[in-house]
Amino acid sequence: MARRYDPDRRTRIIDAALRVIVADGIAGLSHRSVAAEADVPLGSTTYHFGSLDELLTAALRRSNENFAQALRDSEVCAGDADGGEGASSGARLADELTRVLGEWFAGERGAIELEYELYLAALRRPALRPVAAEWTTSAVELLSTRTDPATARALVALMDGVCLQVLLTGSAFDAEYTREMLTRVVDGCA
Incomplete structure (x- = not known):
């Protein structure tokens, strides 16, 4: 029997791992549970990801992309062009960051919990730390x-x-409190 060409299998496995983590947490993640969720043979998960840490790393990297993309798609990276007359540059940045966070919290809470569960898993899984640091570095670069x-x-x-x-x-999510605190940080107020 010829091997079936499936160029999207790795991506489907990562997506399945994210769904397993949303449903059962990291403790529920196994090659077997992901294979079942992705509807692929167990050997496919171990072929693409030799360890659960490799799979978690790929899942965390995918998860990180969501918030970074939200920042890139927002006016956070657009600079101060137009609008916001009467408001300081810091206040406009705080407003935009608050808006992005508000939209994030208005979405599916499970997705946010997933991102933070993966992010915090780096505390116990050293293999995830560089990916967690990538998110911070990426967000800092965007805000810089x-x-x-x-x-x-x-x-x-x-x-x-x-x-x-x-x-x-x-x-x-308390938008007013968040906006005030972000404004204090960006404007250097105590």
Whole structure:
């Protein structure tokens, strides 16, 4: 029997791993559970990903792309051209970041939980740390087009903190508080 050509199989396996993690958490992830979810032979998962850490790394990288893409698609990277008259550059950046976070939280909460579960898995899985760091580096680079790198790092840290607080407390995203805190960071206010 000839081998079936399936160029999208690796991508389907990664997508299946993300669905398994959303449903069962990282503890539910196995080559077997992913193969079943992707409807591929078990050998396909081990062929493409020799270990669960390799699969988690690919899943985290895919997950990271979502928020970075949201930043790229927003006016965060567009600079200060047009609009926002009467508001400082920092206030406009804080407004845009708050809008992006608000849209993110308005979407499927499971997707946000997935991203943070993968992100925090790096605490116990050293193989994931470089990918978690890639997200931070990417976000800082994107924000550095609007502010200095140190402020960009502080903004990323604040956004992470706000997101974790919302997720861990089950509270609603507080746009006004977030906007105020982001403005303080970007404007250097105490």
